[in-house]
Amino acid sequence: MTFPRTWRDTEKAQRRRPRPVTDAPAEIPDSKVGQVDFLLRHSGALDLIDAELAGRPGPDGLPVRTVLVGVLLALHYHASANLADACRVLLDQLRPTTRAWLNVPEIEPDDPWARNAFCQRVYRSFDRLTTALDPARTDRRRRLPLTEAAVHAAAWEDGAAEHVRRRDLLQQISDRLVLVTVRLAHRRGLFKGWHGDVGADTTAFPAWHHPRSDRRGLASVEITAGWHFSGGSTEGVFGHSATLLAAVSRRHPANHPAAGTRTSRHPQLILGAVLDSPGKRIGPNAVHTLQALVPLGLPIGLLAADRAYTDQTTENFQSHVRRLGYQLALDYKQNQRGIQGGHLGAVLVDGTLACPLVPEALANATTGLDDKTVRDPDEKLRQRLAAREPYFLKRKQGPDRHGTVRLQCPAAGPSPSVTCPRFNRAHRPQAGPPTVVDLTSARSTAAHLSAKPSVQIAPAERLRPPPAKDLPRICRKPTITVRPGDLGKIDKLRQDRHYLGPAWRDAYKPMRAHNEAVNGRVKGHHINIADPKKRLAHGRVAQTILLALMILMINLRTIQDWLRTTTPELTTTPAVEHYDGLTPAPTDFNGLPPPPD
Structure with a gap:
């Protein structure tokens, strides 16, 4: 077998590879900047952030909005939530119009001092946000002694009023960032026909820091991180646990004309996300995400969950889920x-x-x-x-x-x-008129009482019936x-479908498969939440915010891909008069108007 000459000459093959016309970074269209800025503004997260940062001492610095938009653009174009990549996007890839929107100054590419100064502003702005939301601010640049770290970690568990307020505020900001795409998709009618079926799962969220060292007496930089063990695995993953709720679908029953197919077609969006220490509040975190969906007016259907949720105490999970109107589809351990x-x-x-x-x-x-x-x-x-x-x-x-x-x-x-x-014997049913049974009809014979199973009672009860x-x-x-x-x-x-029965199989198996597919998408496609090198910021507050931003962009990409593949008329974007923030805009459309001063 002979090979082309270029295959045998590696240097010649490398010279023949296509190269970009210029080494300059590609410019980001104004429409994409306007899209992510629209989502961020309409999420309501900036309102909570601005209210929390108002009145804090020191200069205002770079707006938090600019930093978060930069992170969202870095996620979309570089699949990274690192602040360094956000700085490169803000400095090198924005057009003059969007620079004015985001208050990004014009800096010469060859001026390292000015570039470094701007990057420091980005880092200080993000640190200002995480400091304001952290229940117990600690030095994130070194590993603390175990006793000192335990004091700071306790702030994430205790009931102190200020600690609870900051934890709740952080989760509210995360919820608003995650739910902005869900609200817009619902408003656009993408959940039409969806029965409200939800799949709950807890997945590992690795940290890139070293775990605690008992020999050296040092804690991890991530003081609230621990070991996450997936079902059936004996090797843990050091980091946090992320509770994700996904919009899933069951199958049509066997007697349906479309048996075996999904009951509804809709984008499998992530409906909620909570970051927590491994093994803690698994049930309450899922309940919180379900409660956050109530104001949206979404339908309520089945909730499928694995055995980690079956093991939750009733008052922490099942009772709340049922009061919200959801029916449960569960699996069991062998015992x-x-x-x-x-x-x-x-x-x-x-x-x-x-x-x-x-x-x-x-x-x-x-x-x-x-x-x-x-x-x-x-x-x-x-x-x-x-x-x-x-x-x-x-x-x-x-x-x-x-x-x-x-x-x-x-x-x-x-x-x-x-x-x-x-x-x-206890109720003495009245004898009705004799009925004629058509023995040639299988349905008529099966409906007769004589064809039903007969309950067997003990001979002693039959001979001497006990009192009522x-x-x-x-x-x-x-x-x-x-x-x-x-x-x-x-x-x-207790669950609402007979375990291993046809109705249970048509609900639990496809819903769990869809849940695992969502986990695979958030960990194996463009944005990978399981890669800690793509989110190097320190601290649980920073990781919570970055996870919410990742979920926002994953949902946005899911919506756009779903529209392109399921609605042929939307594969090419028509001219639009009103920018809704979800439909990709034409390249000559400048997105939203400049924000007011």
Whole structure:
């Protein structure tokens, strides 16, 4: 096999490579600067920042708005949230019009002293912001002794009024930066048809600093960082944990004309982000992001979460989620499957309340099974799962706005799923007129009571029926009310779809797959939140703000890519009279008008 000569001559091949016409950095269109400036202004984060910085001693310095716009442009063009890259963008890549917008002076490219002075202004402006929001400002240039670092780390956990206020303000700024693209996408109608399904996940947010050293007695520069362990992993990642909520979608059921496909098409945006120490406030952080979505008026549907959220206490996660109106789709660990407890006589089987006389073999069909067997069940397990479906309590009403549901005995109602001698004896249903069953119709024969599973009772109960007062509550009154938290500790295991059933598989599996796809996009595409070298600023305040800016640009890119691929008429941008901040503007359009003085 012969190769071209240029392949055999490396130097000649390098000389033939295309080169840019000039070594000067490319100029950023004014429309792109106007777009990110529009998003930043309409997020409302600058209002909170300006109010916090007002009245602080010292000169005002470079506006925080200029620094944040520079970081957003550096993320878009260089996939970096480093202040050094933001300085290069502000100094070398802006046109005169946008320089005037952002108060960036004209500096000669060959004047190193002037360039260094401007960079120092950028760093001081960002440091002024992080200092104002930090509950306990510390020296971020060296590793503190463990005892001294513990005092500063405690400010992120204690209940001091000023510490709580600053932590809440920092999270409000982060929420506004993240939600600005969500609000605009919702206003534009990109969530039309979305059922409000949300996927919650906590992912590692690595730090580039060294961890604490017990031998030397020194803490890490990131005093609130720790070791994040992903599910099934024995090796931790040193840094913080980022709680991300994504807009996901379930699948159509098997009997639907579009079975197996997504129920709605929409951009899978990140709806919320919270940065925290690993292993702390996993449930409350997810609840906070859900509460931040309430003012937007988005639909409320299912919430799918992995086993880290299943392990949360009821009062920290499940109860709040249900009160917000969301239904839960959860997974379980090996020791959590099977019979999990009971409530008012009903048995909690894999997250669903069932008849107290459900056969033990069916109730324990998943007891002790490993994850591999559960994810790919054999035919025998599938038959057992299908056989226990009729014994589950039926939903009669709800959930209401408080998360309360009313459940009914499977033998009660006009369409019972089982026949129960105990129920017939306790309630004595009236005998109706004889009905004619069409034996040639499978639907008619399956609906007859004689075709329903029969609940088996003990021979002693059959011979000597106990008094009604001794029967379980679900048997005496076939309808029960279940409120969030009524089941106590085991309420964290309750969910709204039968575990491993068709409805659960159509909801949990695709929603979790979409959640993992979002994690892959934020870590493997243009902007990588898992690369600590792209966000070298010190401190948790700085990392929280940079994470929010990263999510903002990831959402913006997701919206633009989704519009190009799903709406052919928007692949080329028409002439626009009003700039909405989402549609890419023409190159000859100068974005927004200059901001007022």
